[in-house]
Amino acid sequence: MHAIEKLLANKAGKDSVTTGEIVNCEVDLAGINDLYLQTVRSFHEMGGVKVYDPSRVMMFLDHYAPASTIMQAQNQKAFREFCWDQGIEMLMDIDQGVCHQVVADKGLAHPGEIIVITDSHTTTHGAFGAFGTGVGATDLAIILATGKLWFRVPEIIKINFEGKPPQGVYAKDIILHAIGELGADFAVYKAVELAGSTLQYLSISERMALCNMSTEMGAKTSYIQPDDVTMAFLNEKVTRPYEIYHTDPDFVYAAQVSFDVTHLQPKLAAPSSVDNVFDIQTFIDTPVDQAYLGSCTGGRCEDIGIAAGILKGKHIAPRTRFVIVPASKGVFLEAMAKGYVQSLVEAGATFVTPGCAACLGTHEGMLASDETCITTTNRNFPGRMGDTQARIFLGSPAAVAAAALEGKIVDPTPYIVKENA
Amino acid sequence: MNTNLQGRAFVFGNNVDTDQIYPGRFVQYTDVEDVAKYAMHGVDPEFIHTVKQGDIIVAGTNFGCGSSREHAAITLKAVGVGAIIAESFGRIFYRNAINLALPLIVCPHILKYVQSRDSLLVDLKSGTISNEKGILITAEPLSPYVMSILEAGGIKPLVRAQLLRGA
Numbered sequence: 001m002h003a004i005e006k007l008l009a010n011k012a013g014k015d016s017v018t019t020g021e022i023v024n025c026e027v028d029l030a031g032i033n034d035l036y037l038q039t040v041r042s043f044h045e046m047g048g049v050k051v052y053d054p055s056r057v058m059m060f061l062d063h064y065a066p067a068s069t070i071m072q073a074q075n076q077k078a079f080r081e082f083c084w085d086q087g088i089e090m091l092m093d094i095d096q097g098v099c100h101q102v103v104a105d106k107g108l109a110h111p112g113e114i115i116v117i118t119d120s121h122t123t124t125h126g127a128f129g130a131f132g133t134g135v136g137a138t139d140l141a142i143i144l145a146t147g148k149l150w151f152r153v154p155e156i157i158k159i160n161f162e163g164k165p166p167q168g169v170y171a172k173d174i175i176l177h178a179i180g181e182l183g184a185d186f187a188v189y190k191a192v193e194l195a196g197s198t199l200q201y202l203s204i205s206e207r208m209a210l211c212n213m214s215t216e217m218g219a220k221t222s223y224i225q226p227d228d229v230t231m232a233f234l235n236e237k238v239t240r241p242y243e244i245y246h247t248d249p250d251f252v253y254a255a256q257v258s259f260d261v262t263h264l265q266p267k268l269a270a271p272s273s274v275d276n277v278f279d280i281q282t283f284i285d286t287p288v289d290q291a292y293l294g295s296c297t298g299g300r301c302e303d304i305g306i307a308a309g310i311l312k313g314k315h316i317a318p319r320t321r322f323v324i325v326p327a328s329k330g331v332f333l334e335a336m337a338k339g340y341v342q343s344l345v346e347a348g349a350t351f352v353t354p355g356c357a358a359c360l361g362t363h364e365g366m367l368a369s370d371e372t373c374i375t376t377t378n379r380n381f382p383g384r385m386g387d388t389q390a391r392i393f394l395g396s397p398a399a400v401a402a403a404a405l406e407g408k409i410v411d412p413t414p415y416i417v418k419e420n421a
Numbered sequence: 422m423n424t425n426l427q428g429r430a431f432v433f434g435n436n437v438d439t440d441q442i443y444p445g446r447f448v449q450y451t452d453v454e455d456v457a458k459y460a461m462h463g464v465d466p467e468f469i470h471t472v473k474q475g476d477i478i479v480a481g482t483n484f485g486c487g488s489s490r491e492h493a494a495i496t497l498k499a500v501g502v503g504a505i506i507a508e509s510f511g512r513i514f515y516r517n518a519i520n521l522a523l524p525l526i527v528c529p530h531i532l533k534y535v536q537s538r539d540s541l542l543v544d545l546k547s548g549t550i551s552n553e554k555g556i557l558i559t560a561e562p563l564s565p566y567v568m569s570i571l572e573a574g575g576i577k578p579l580v581r582a583q584l585l586r587g588a
């Protein structure tokens with residue numbers, strides 16, 4: 001069996017599972033975002049009275065942090081009241097940030113556990129060897145009511161990345177390259193294991209970006225076998241026991257693909273789909289109205305540090321704005337302590353409250369018609385960050401910061417300043 | 422439930438994501454009547470003025486990919502869409518729709534057989550999709566588990582019964 005299958009079998013109270021089987025699993029951590037008041041509605045419609053286990057539920061007020069319309073404020077109020085009524089102590093209010101980063105910051109993503117959040121990018125927690133998957137409001141309400149949810153045991157695909165990425169190439173470029181080659185529906189309904197020699201060069205932050213973006217090839221969940229990098233991160237944060245599963249040597253994957261990243265160029269996903277991927281050279285000199293650094297994909301401290309390295313002592317281009325949204329309070333605090341925030345604000349960047357902001361076109365940093373944005377986020381569908389006529393390019397934090405500096409798309413490689421270099 | 426459905430086809434392409442089915446800026450609405458106002462707004466703002474009860478959406482690959490927002494399934498159900506036939510579906514959208522008892526049929530190559538506004542007959546039990554002239558194509562039949570959710574009128578009544586049994 002694969003490690004993912006062993007994990008599912010354990011949570012379903014079985015010795016083994018097979019592909020395609022429907023299993024009912026204990027959920028270790030369930031999370032609800034402020035977009036999904038329907039979760040609470042569905043819970044009541046199902047006849048739910050008391051949440052099955054409030055200590056395993058988190059509520060995130062992240063998409064509208066802080067509320068910018070009366071309706072958002074009403075929704076958040078209803079969520080807070082639900083938490084207080086139900087004894088849900090992990091209410092992550094508007095100061096905390098994007099759900100996935102908050103879970104990671106608090107050391108709540110563990111190997112061998114099932115994390116289900118009302119957010120498609122819950123695959124992020126594969127970076128910790130967890131089974132993370134996104135669901136809608138009604139599925140989450142089932143977990144609130146019963147502590148469990150059904151899953152179909154997925155086919156598992158292995159994607160190997162081999163070699164050391166060159167300077168200027170980040171996890172974002174690597175995963176965009178893979179999605180461009182494989183297509184946005186490559187892994188629909190399937191689990192994706194990310195493996196290969198490249199991983200040893202990627203930090204937890206970079207691995208989270210990889211796993212996060214596996215959603216954009218349709219993956220149900222993603223998985224990186226925990227190694228020294230994972231353990232170093234977890235040992236600092238996690239105090240309670242957890243189990244690490246290993247894949248049997250005779251396990252047969254539904255498919256295996258490999259990418260050599262040794263000579264990869266910085267990449268961009270061009271409007272309007274995430275698999276519309278090109279070398280950044282293709283779009284050199286395209287004027288940029290807004291550069292945007294943030295989200296559960298590209299709003300971590302390392303990402304902000306890369307931007308600070310590029311912009312420190314300089315100033316962004318006159319007709320360009322640079323919106324930065326730290327993914328979480330933890331990220332924001334660390335970026336302040338390291339002086340990144342100071343450098344970037346002096347360079348003309350606009351900081352926004354930790355949260356989702358304009359990533360899904362509902363909150364601060366929206367785009368007007370015919371504007372062009374380059375962003376570290378994960379989706380560039382029409383209308384994703386504002387007007388449907390806006391053009392969205394997805395790229396690495398370095399590509400975004402270099403574009404903010406020059407007011408146009410450039411190859412970021414010559415701009416990159418390595419810390420301590 | 423009636424497993425023989427009939428309706429006009431509304432045809433869309435590949436990768437119609439949840440932002441096109443239900444744009445993010447309307448996600449703050451949570452009442453069904455409000456959510457119903459923006460069905461397919463990101464791809465065809467005229468859709469809600471032309472769709473009728475029982476009409477059928479036909480689409481290419483990966484319909485409903487993107488966000489987990491249940492609004493996308495709720496809005497299509499609320500405007501009366503009777504079924505969605507696509508070459509493939511985004512995973513979370515699939516779960517959301519079935520949970521709400523909105524039938525989804527996976528049917529590779531369906532776009533080759535159907536034109537916009539064709540009148541279609543769908544037999545959920547056998548998976549056959551027909552027009553007035555006869556059977557066009559046979560899709561994968563729904564799995565017994567999915568069928569049981571649809572027959573119960575969605576997952577909420579099933580969980581409700583389970584909770585009552587447990588209580």
Ligand code: SF4
Pocket residue numbers: 063098099119121294295296297355356359360377378
């Ligand atoms: S940052 Fe963007 S992708 Fe991540 S949870 Fe928020 S809206 Fe979704």
